Structure formats: structure tokens, C-alpha cells
Amino acid sequence: MDRFKKIDVKVLSPEVRKCNFEEVCLGYSEEEAVLEANRCLLCKKPACVQGCPVSIDIPGFIAKIKEGDLDKAGEIVFDSSTLPAICGRVCPQESQCEGKCVLNKKGDPVSIGKLERFIADYTNINNSLKIRKNPSKGLKVAVVGSGPSGLSCAGELAKAGYDVTIFEALHKPGGVLEYGIPEFRLPKDKVVKKEIQNLKNLGVKIETDVIIGRTITVDSLMKDEDFKAVYLASGAGLPKFMGIPGENLNGVFSANEVLTRANLMKAFRDDYDTPVFVGKKVIVVGGGNVAMDAARTALRFGAEVHVVYRRGLEELPARVEEVHHAQEEGVIFNVLCNPLEIIGSEDGWVKAVKCIRMELGEPDSSGRRRPQEIEDSEFIIEADSVIMSLGTSPNPIINKNTKGLQLNKWECIDAEDVSGKTSIEGVFAGGDAVTGAATVILAMGAGKNSAAAIDKYLTDKYLTK
């Protein structure tokens, strides 16, 4: 075999998958996983581990796959990560672990993400994960939000022996994993539910339908319910709109709305009550992962889907794999153009979008070339609906209703690097609520780091005498 060529992973064919919500990537078989693992050089100083925000011992678990000791491989992965079956599916590995792999110099990097997914699925399916946790420390910690950051923090603290309760505003735990990322990319029952169950097995309690800042405040959690520390991981759930004319027409939706209806409320299934509307022709505005998710979801509802993005194809912020899958499925990319106005019919429904062509000018402060309008290049695209996917910002409910909690100029929670300490003693924060919309794995990394800081804080304050 060619050491520099990766084992391709099986995927559902675009013709089949664009009509259903089944998972697109089928993952490695054991045989394929071993073959791929055998490509790994097991570097003495592994660069891949440095590229992983939760520092999984990558050569360690790959070596065990090579040896065929899959239980041990699973143990190593779960030692560093709370949600490996999820990360193996949604992490941008090309810019993290795989991006650092030495094999890049000669060919394909080791498919670390696919191997992680394989071993996590193996462990979850066979229930071979042994519960290893410290004896109870008798101290309560509250985690606000059950997205990737909250789950990872809760898992680490539970392992350390704390009595952890997660408070979730929605009716189902998982945060963006449940309401945002579609079934065809991240199966809910098979993967998300399973990894959350692993946390429950560690003793983590989850209370749904509790909106911190409304149902109960952070202050009250600490004073009335004896939580000694709180980790705020409420994410960035507030959708942005463009502020252009026609944005409140019927048929203009946030990507969050379409995805929540489809994922959390399962509008794609006839036996669920929640409706969704996308129409025959949809314009998705934006180029991130959420835009790709919205576009591919709309496509599965039977629409012709156009992604409108102001920069070029090269600049799309979405993961390469997502863009590639979207293209294969028939999503049309109208790049270097930007909406100016949404045009409505007489009865107030979306009829068309007026766009303008763009070109890339000089690089801006972020180093990306700034898109600028080309004069007199307006044109009209007809559409039945428009899905705005322009990013999200932190939800203000907690921030506004927590006395003494300092925010930064972007209205995100002001938290110390690494530890996540906030302006309130005993209150820590991490994930999108602090950074603004980012990735699952960065949020998880923050949760893990804060768990260590919370452990230290509580140990110093209550357990060292």
C-alpha cells in the first residue's frame, strides 16, 4: 500500500443522500481503520497533539488500533475528550490535528478525525467505556448550557468527583449539537444522545427547561441552591440579520430558525408537529458551516438552493468537506455577490433578492481581502425564501440578568484566558459565550480548561485546610 495515500472513507452517494437525512459519511470499518492507522508514523514528538484543543494522545490511541486493542484505544480517546464521536465528525481537522501531521509533506495526512470517530463509535456501541471517577468531593457545581463547552466541563468535573448539574434552556440537552448541526452530519440518537448518556453515567445531572437569568439567576443558584461554582457556557445563539430592506418579509428566516425546526423539532418527519417552509427556490446568505448546514437542509426539503457569499469560493469559511459535500449534492454557489434588498410580492412574501457583484480589494486588518461592490452590477435572483446565515452573537438573557458580570465590547462575557474566570467569584465562562461563534472543539477545549480551573478554585477554597 501507498503510505502517502489515505484510505478513503465511504459516503452515501449524492443522489441518494440529497433526498434523505441519513448520515452522509459512513465511517471506517475495522479493517479500514487498521489500514489507515498503519500509515501513522507514531512520531516521538507528535505535532498532531499540539493541534488538538483537548490534547488527545493521538499516536497513543492510533498505536492501539494498530495492535487491535480497540478497548484500550477507546479508553485513551475518552481520557482526553468527553465527546469524541461528535468531534470525529464535526471538528475542522484539516486546520488542527491533521493539518499538523508530518505526512502532509509527502502526501495525505493520517485521517485522525475518521479514526477518532471509528474508535468512539466502537466504544459507544459496545458500551466498553469503564467509568473512572474520583470519590465524591461533596461540592456542587452548576453548568449553564449543555452544548459542547458545558458538556465537556461537566464531564471533567464529574470525573474529578464533583456533584455536577447542567441547566439547559431547551427541552433537550446538546445545545448546538442538537438544534444546529443537522442529522445528516451528526446523528442525534446514535451519537449525541449516546455521548450525553456517557456523562449521565458519570453522575452528571441534567435539568432541561431552565433558562438561567429567567427561571433562576446565577446568584440564586449559588446562594439558595448551594452551588459552589458556576460555569457559564450559554453559547452564541442570537442570529444576526443584515439590516437590509425586506428582511421581515414572510419567507426570510434565520439559519437558526430553519435548523432548529429541522433538527430539534424534527420538522422533516411527518409524525412531528412543527412545520418548516423553504419553498422551491432558496437563497442562503453566508458562507460558514452553518450556511452549508442550512443549504443542505433546504436541499433535502426539495428546494433548489443558491448560496450567496460576498467573497470567493476560496474564501468560504466553511470546512472544505462541507463545501465539497454541498457541491456534490447540487447546492449552487453564487460567490462574489451580496444582497442589497429582498423584494416582496403584494401579499408580503419573498419574491426575489436584489444582489450586487463584488470584487476582492486590499487585505483588511484580519488579512482577508476586503470585498467591495462593483458599481452598476446589480442583478435580481428570484426566490421563495431567504435564509440568513451571517453568524450569531451571545444570547443576552444571562448577561443582562447576572449582577456584576462584566462583558467585553462585543457583548461577550469577559473571561480570563484559559481559566475562564469572570468578574464574579466562583463564576467561570467559556465557549461561544466568551469568544463569539466559533467551533465545537474550541468550546470543548475551553470547557476542559475551565474544569481544571474550577477544580483548583474549589480545592483551594474548600478542600485544603
Place this chain on the structure above:
Amino acid sequence: MFEIKKHKILSPGISLYEVYAPRVANTAEPGQFVIVRIHEKGERIPLTICDYNREAGTVSIVVQAVGRSTFQMVKLEKGDNFLDFAGPLGQPSELIEESDEELKNKKILFIGGGVGAAPVYPQIKWLSDKGIKADMILGARSKEQLILKEDIKKTTNNLWLCTNDGSKGETGFVTDVMRRLKQSNEMNYDLIVVIGPMIMMKSVSELSLEYGIKTIASLNTLMVDGTGMCGACRVTVGNETKFTCVDGPEFNAHLVDFNEAMRRQMIFKTEEGKDLLKTQKETEEHNCSCQQA
């Protein structure tokens, strides 16, 4: 799970539930709402809080059967459970920010239409507990839909009833009562709070603008999460886009673009209509709650 402690059929297709939800009861304020769901496949339904009892840990809501999920919901009885009962959501009524002194010097008129009477109730009750009795116009299509009138009567000073068909109280709309009061120089209020169907709130708002009386309306827009995530509840207030769930549900009625709000309520009408027909067919054969009433 959230247990139904009390159930009362207020009118055919309209039920009042007192639900055990101690966390919600503990922090609920007048003007706020909850999101409820009855089973795994049901919609998340936003409902304005109708009453709460912090000691008993209960919150009351009124449900009217309008879509598939609410049709199923009104069949629930005492001892049944809501699967989800999340809240309190939204901003509390502006009134609770004011001092007792300010409130006592204020002449307030509440206007409730149909099930809109339910969310008005906690506000008049809250005032009544402070010894302040406001006035109220309660309107409905017909006398069967004039809900909570006994409770409201106890907590208000003047209560005027009206029905479209004249089966109870004055014949006509709430705006007809407003006009009559204006003619007899009784329309001397500092504030109007109106809750009911969007079209009624629009009419009241247009008239009260003419009369120069500040008016607050509680909007019942479409919602999914109710926490600011989906933006389905977008509404234009004074040329600014607001989210009803986190910025509202109460807004200065004179600044609300009611035409847009009414149009946006219809987004899923066809989809919901389909479901409704299906449900009605199912219930025709076995419809206990309607017969009881």
C-alpha cells in the same frame, strides 16, 4: 414532567390549567410567558402566564385549540402532565417597575379580547393585591368565549363586557365600547394595556392614538425557542426590528407595525391548516372535552 394540578374548561376548546412548576412559579411576573410541549413530537407553544402561586409552586395558563398541538393540549386533564414547561420568558410588564405611589395616581384601562383575557388577569390581580382597581373592557365573539369574567370582576373597578353577537354585554367590538366611553367623557385614562388577537390590538391602538392615550400591547407572534435564538418572532417597533421573545412580549402599541405582525403570523398557516384539518377529522369521532362543555 409538569403535573396538572387543576383543570377547568372555560369554554369549548379553551382550557385553564394550573401546572406544578415550582421554579417557574418562583420567578414569574405579570406579562411574561412560558413555552410548553405535551409530547415528544409536539410543537413548542408559547403561552402567556395567566396566574402564579409561589407558595403552591403552580403557574396557570389558558390554552385555546388552534393548531394540531393545541388541539391535543386542550384534551389534557387533572393529573396529566406537560412534558415541558419552560419559563418565565420575556420581559415582565412595565407596571411592575413603577412605585405604588405612581401606580395609584395612574388611571389604567385593560382591554382583553378572547383568550387575551387570560394574560390580562395577572396584571389586574397584581394591581388589585396592591389595592389598586383598574377598569377593563372584556370582549369576545360570543358569551361562551367571555372567559374568567368572574375572577376579573373581583379584581377590577368597572368591567364592561361586549360580544360581537350581542349574547352578553354590549353588542359590538371593544373599540365600540371605547367610543361610547369617549362620547360620555369617560375615556380619561393615562394608560391602556391591550391583549388579544392581533387585529383587535391594531384597532384599539389606532383608536387610542387618536385619543392620545399611551397603549401597551402584548404580542403573540410565532416562536420556536422563545429565548432569542430563532428570530421567528421578529416585529418592527418604531422602525427597529425587535424579537418579541426577549425584547417583549409587551411593546408600545403605537410604534408596532401591526400589518407586518399580522402578515408574519400567517407564515405557516397553510402547513398548520393541513394539520388542523387532519386533527379535526380525528377528533370528530371522539371529542369529549367539547361535549363536556
